[in-house]
Amino acid sequence: MTAVDSAEFFRENGYARTGRILSREEAGDIRTLVERFEREYPEAVGKLDLKASLLFPSLDRLSAHPAIMARLTEVMGPNIMCHSASFRNKAPDGRTFVGWHQDTAYERVEPPKIVGWLAITDCTTENGCLRFMPGSHEWGPLRHVETGNPDSMLTHSHHVAEDLDESRAVDVPLEAGEGVLFHYGVVHGSAPNHSDHRRMALFFDYVRPDSVHRGSRESARLVLGVDEAGHYDHEPAPTTDYGGAEIAAHRAGVRKLAANFYADWEGDIEALSGSARNRI
Ligand SMILES: O=C(O)CCC(=O)C(=O)O
Numbered sequence: 001m002t003a004v005d006s007a008e009f010f011r012e013n014g015y016a017r018t019g020r021i022l023s024r025e026e027a028g029d030i031r032t033l034v035e036r037f038e039r040e041y042p043e044a045v046g047k048l049d050l051k052a053s054l055l056f057p058s059l060d061r062l063s064a065h066p067a068i069m070a071r072l073t074e075v076m077g078p079n080i081m082c083h084s085a086s087f088r089n090k091a092p093d094g095r096t097f098v099g100w101h102q103d104t105a106y107e108r109v110e111p112p113k114i115v116g117w118l119a120i121t122d123c124t125t126e127n128g129c130l131r132f133m134p135g136s137h138e139w140g141p142l143r144h145v146e147t148g149n150p151d152s153m154l155t156h157s158h159h160v161a162e163d164l165d166e167s168r169a170v171d172v173p174l175e176a177g178e179g180v181l182f183h184y185g186v187v188h189g190s191a192p193n194h195s196d197h198r199r200m201a202l203f204f205d206y207v208r209p210d211s212v213h214r215g216s217r218e219s220a221r222l223v224l225g226v227d228e229a230g231h232y233d234h235e236p237a238p239t240t241d242y243g244g245a246e247i248a249a250h251r252a253g254v255r256k257l258a259a260n261f262y263a264d265w266e267g268d269i270e271a272l273s274g275s276a277r278n279r280i
Pocket of ligand 1: 088098128129130154188189190201
């Protein structure tokens, strides 16, 4: 049976399983969309790493899915913006991993963002499901180190610098179509994929419209309620899959995000992602 955690569990532990958001068939449709995109535009696969919901109407609709909104409002209130949508597709290579980290390491937003992470394929301990350090969202910002490890799925290849008591870690296996919400400050990661198939996941970063973001002005898309604060530029809804206007809106949004998240990045923003992260 699909496990569901309460809002109280979220406040205590920094994460909570949402239960089923999509049917297996609907999750399969997203997989098909991604695989078709990878075949047709292999050079653009990195665009799936950030703000992917600006490129496809079906992902934009999913970012505002009533079942996700119902769970989010319990912990975020009635007004919600989607700041980014990212695929994390982990090859079955036994190497690619996500080190223990807090998302707050490179992005400071108050109140912190909440991530809605959806399993597109079954995500198991064997194929590297998400793992959490329960309660670590209350630990405050931890020091992180950048390792340069090419097998890290994180573009800064960072992880928490101090020793963690791994015996406290909790794996969160999910069936395709199930989700988990987590607090931006919770320590999380995922181990290599030792199965014979790719692990696929899609997550949305959600912010409150009245949240205060460190750095220059960014954009986001209002998915629930109203924006009375005006802290973010409003992003347009995509109307066609990977059309010209969609690509332009995506580029504009990613540039604003990258100005803060990758402030010290010296390379080409377009080439930021898709290296280890969404390897086919
Ligand atoms: O999908 C995963 O395994 C974790 C991804 C993650 O934590 C991140 O990209 O910040």
